[in-house]
Amino acid sequence: MRIFSAGIITETNTFAPWPTGMRGFQEGGLFHGNASRDAEGMESQVVRIFRDLAQADGHTFVEGLFATAQPSGPTLQRDWESLRDEVVGAASEQGPFDVILLLLHGAMVATECDDCEADLVTRLREAGGPHTVIGVELDPHCHLSQALLDVADAVILMKEYPHTDYVPRARELYALCTAQAAGQVRPRSALFDLRMIGFYPTGAEPMAGMLHAMREAEQRPGILSVSFVHGFPWGDTADTGSKMLVIAHGSQELAARTAEELGMHIYRQREALLPRMPTIDTALDEASKMPGLSVLADTADNPGGGAPGDNVSLLRAMLARGVTQAAFGAVWDPMAVQACVEAGVGASFQLRLGGKCGVASGAALDLPVTVRAIRERHDQVGLGMSRCQMGTSVWFDCAGVDVVVNSIRTQVFSPDAFTGLGIDLDGKRLVAVKSSNHFRAGFAPLAARMIAVATTGAIQMNFAEIDYQRRRDLHFFPRVHDPLARD
Template sequence: MFFTVLTAEFIHETNTFNKNPTDYDAFTKYFVYFGDHAIKERGHANTELAGFCDCARDYGWKQTHVLSAAAEPAGVVTRDAFDRLGGAIVKAAGEHKEKLDGILLGLHGAMVTEFCEDAEGELLERLRAVVGPDMPIAIALDHHGNVTQKMCELANIVVSYKTYPHVDMRECGRLAGAILQRTMKGEIRPRTLRVHRPMLEEVNCGRTDVGPMIDRIAKAIAYEKEPGVFAVSINTGFANADIREIGPAVTVTYDGNEAKHRAFAEGIADDIWKKRFEVINDYMSVEEAAEIAKAYKRGKGPLIIADYADNPGGGAYGDSTNLLKALIDAGITDAAFGPMVDAETAKQLHRHTVGDRVKVQLGGKFDPRFGGGPLELEGEICLISDGFYTCDGPILGGLHFCLGETAVLRVGGIDVLVVSEPTQILDLQQFRAFGIDPAAKTVVGLKSMQHFRAAFEPIAGKVIVCDSGALTTPHWEKLPYRNVPRPIFPIDREIEVKS
């Protein structure tokens, strides 16, 4: 028996503290592909869609792919953007519902709109209104989703990534599709349970390369082999969303004995809670990081300094100047730094030619309270570019992106990558495509949170992380929360939870 499956990807990680709303244009600047064009662009790489396409080939599905759309993390998604993109998915489901056997979606799990805290739950509710309660729906989610009860009630199948850095998106999509296949065949009738703890996020942001998450993931994978268990997901949460259903949640997609499976999920959640004070990363000040850079001897590879707090991949503005200023003040040379998200300065640099010396006011323009104000600098233009590049690393290898108007400005001994569109550094090509070889530098300052490790740790002599005071600071208690339920850890550090 062959089935007809509707697929789509609609992805956004919303930082509600970012004052820049995510409109339809923000999606088109990152990517919006429809139908077969989406499959051509994303169906061969480490994406949920590639996993969906694997299933379509393996099981002989007739796959109707609606769209693949994502925007770089930023402020709340506008109603117009949600209605146009989510609405296209719902419209297609309505048009095809008589022939559909199932729906398979790649979502994030932390999208917030200007009218709804739980955008994924809202999308699923609209789909259910069209296709009814019996249509099997599977969703693949990011490891950092704030997974709500509504998502788990409206989707039969919930599967999240098990890696951070995320290198298993395709595998996640394939697993969700495999469970959907068994459901459509009538072999199983899955549903998903959820347990949760009152935390903003797992204390180490869900790192799976070191620390307690390694053992948790191993237990989850082992438990998936138990009878009646199809997927176990340990969702870290996303602390930069000021919403009610925030924080780490464990989900189990199962058929059968709910009490047993809930007890397993509670055990994992208890471990997350019990180890809430066991922070792995040492978040240095920018001055401390600069002093280490000043004393660093290159050896086997560069010193990588990651600014966790100005990570565009978590919705930070990407224009914090505090780390760059500290490196300049320390006299650091033979260095690279990026990105500095500053469309105004990029445009200014594009009015010049390579080799010109120019004076600029760089960065710090979105909200100087978070990470520092503009720097008055003079430098030499080393490169001017349209910003297009193709990734070749383990996370996004083979996928195409654009930084908008881009330039490299050499300030003293530091090559600064100035871009127009925010992006997290997680691939070597984000430097190499613009004439900077990070492996050949002594010091590389970059704006990223954990994802950079997949591509940059293999070339690094040493890796350190710092907090520049920008919008994705790991010290969440510094953020102006208003909507999260109280008490909640770590804002309320004395809170106790009974196991």
């Protein structure tokens, strides 16, 4: 067989204050056929798996474009078309291919296209013809559309959140697509709309039990794959929402029946699945009274969901309380980074931090700081064992709080976002991170407790109040108590 692989990955927050352009992809990773060799992120591990599996099976493997950008606003249309056309052009010029394997996000929106993934796969289908098997791996925070399912042969989502299972899902996709190309299986996909919008970490109940049920269902005769579409609440599209996807061998009816069964299992737990987070004051009260390290998540200003990452409301509350033995990061503020770089290590001066990008950024903080470290190419462990770039970053201390400020916007995944700059987390009582859930895997070995905090910022968890315009059907939970009327 001849196998082609490519990927375009970004998660679009349509409410974000600025668009995503080509510079965002250059910062995140732009690889023209060399991601398997030169990339350090998730895309490198996935394309290497595809390559190694193909070579082990004696197939020809061709690697195309892999492009990744941090979550932000809609991608500029000209840049989307440039990336899309490079992938389609390579598949056409170097084809024909028996199998095309794609790593996409699923919640990418361009300024003139609400469903970038379906747009790409439709054009690849036109270029490759009806007999090319096209498989897609998606992030569960996607807007999975019927339009995409109609042109792809198999769509498989990561099951875990934090997304620690993208490599196993890549293996699963490869096996399914090559089996179809060999005539061994006939995948049939069905999507069940739960009419819910929510946020579903999988490390605790009830979602942990749901993942177990999904994996058990995959052992049933005829079931090839089960995926839960979490959806991305902060992307306003016609397809925004939570769904269940099942792929069955040769039977649309079996896929549809199983998708509804598993989807209703989640739907019946919708009240329990609503996020319930303490306020900043409540979370700080809890942390102050408990022994050991408390890790607090600044959920509403998470760059991983498209927020700016420069809201300092939680830091302001920490300083107002006189919190010490603490760390906070990472604040995205290239101007503050530059000021610290110019001042140099050891310099003490007054610095204005944060509050720069828009209304969701809140007010800036004026602080007396002392610069402790500067690192030009700071990075951290990202998803899995990938590396996540943070750019030129600085550590300064302010009244007993060690603060990390970075120049490439990203959420905090791992302790080395701090320790890589020299901050010693041993003996800390409190570490606050800009993340919603991906920090948990990295900080679990250190933390006595991890608290997701209802902070202020661009990613609010009151889903009933999100001002959707393109998702015109507002008959969904929690806006409506029982939208399926089956309780």
